[in-house]
Amino acid sequence: MPSGRLTGKVAVVTGGGSGIGLAIAKRFAEEGASVVIAGRDRDRLERGVAEIGHAARGVTTDVSRDGDVAALFAPLERVDILATCAGGAHFGAIDEVEPGTWRELFAGRFFGQMSACHQAVPKMPGGGVILLCSGVAGQAGLANYSGGSALCGAVNALGRALAVELGPRGIRVNVLSPGLIAGTAIKSNLAPNEQASFLSRTLERIPMHRPGKPGDIAEAAMFLVTCEYANGMVLDIDGGWTAG
Numbered sequence: 001m002p003s004g005r006l007t008g009k010v011a012v013v014t015g016g017g018s019g020i021g022l023a024i025a026k027r028f029a030e031e032g033a034s035v036v037i038a039g040r041d042r043d044r045l046e047r048g049v050a051e052i053g054h055a056a057r058g059v060t061t062d063v064s065r066d067g068d069v070a071a072l073f074a075p076l077e078r079v080d081i082l083a084t085c086a087g088g089a090h091f092g093a094i095d096e097v098e099p100g101t102w103r104e105l106f107a108g109r110f111f112g113q114m115s116a117c118h119q120a121v122p123k124m125p126g127g128g129v130i131l132l133c134s135g136v137a138g139q140a141g142l143a144n145y146s147g148g149s150a151l152c153g154a155v156n157a158l159g160r161a162l163a164v165e166l167g168p169r170g171i172r173v174n175v176l177s178p179g180l181i182a183g184t185a186i187k188s189n190l191a192p193n194e195q196a197s198f199l200s201r202t203l204e205r206i207p208m209h210r211p212g213k214p215g216d217i218a219e220a221a222m223f224l225v226t227c228e229y230a231n232g233m234v235l236d237i238d239g240g241w242t243a244g
Contacts, residue, residue: 005226007032010073011081014063014116016166017044020105020181021085021134023052023214024221031055031222033081038063038072063102081130081225082120084113091144091190091198095180102147110151117162129225132159136179136238140205149192150176153217156234162234172231174224179238207240 011028015021016037029035029052037052038061039045045058048242061068063086073079086108090101109165120130137145138152159175166173180202190198203209224230236242 004031004095005072006154010076010078011085012036012079012120014084015086016030017048019087019183020214020217022048024083024085025056026052027218027222028081029056041125049084063116063140064107065116066231069119069241071114073123075240076123079120079123080115081129084116087110088201090150093144094146105147106151110154114157124171128171130171130173131221131224132175134175136177138177140242154167159234160232167231174230175234177234177236178217179184179241180206180211181217182213205244206214207244211223212237212239
């Protein structure tokens with residue numbers, strides 16, 4: 001039986017089948033948590049569960065659908081940790097991207113996080129922790145990503161508001177704000193040549209001149225979960241991008 005800082009805790013990670021969510025789920029499991037991962041792709045979830053081990057479970061869930069989110073949490077008697085990592089990105093000029101595209105992105109990445117919080121909070125004891133996920137676009141403007149920038153800023157505001165609201169109930173809320181993370185940040189509507197150009201321009205803005213790894217975000221998640229006085233934070237893990 002694993003023993004660690006999260007032994008006896010129940011952790012739910014949305015977007016847990018790959019990328020940042022999978023790395024966080026693995027890290028939580030290594031520290032003893034009972035992990036439930038959620039995502040839309042059943043095959044990806046099954047691979048994720050196998051990679052995590054430690055009796056992790058996967059639940060097929062589209063976080064943009066409130067009914068799916070309710071079904072994810074219904075069997076759980078208690079939730080100690082919620083990490084909302086379901087991702088997605090869309091790039092394009094404001095006069096080229098149809099408004100419905102941004103609505104779809106918000107449905108999963110913003111309202112999906114709100115829906116997960118709505119379901120998890122009643123099951124959270126004192127000492128519970130919520131980790132939302134935004135991105136540096138919420139603080140550093142990106143051309144051709146206005147909708148995504150607005151979304152990340154909204155998640156940051158949500159995290160701060162929930163920290164104030166839920167703190168008296170013993171529930172801490174913080175926001176992970178990743179920068180460019182290898183294998184995740186440019187999986188979007190960009191064509192391969194556009195991805196290469198985006199990557200080159202972005203690396204110029206990062207003092208370390210390299211992308212981060214999903215594991216870097218997982219370590220930041222562990223810090224926020226285990227530091228009992230961390231509340232209302234938006235933690236940039238971006239190689240110094242937002243410092244410039």
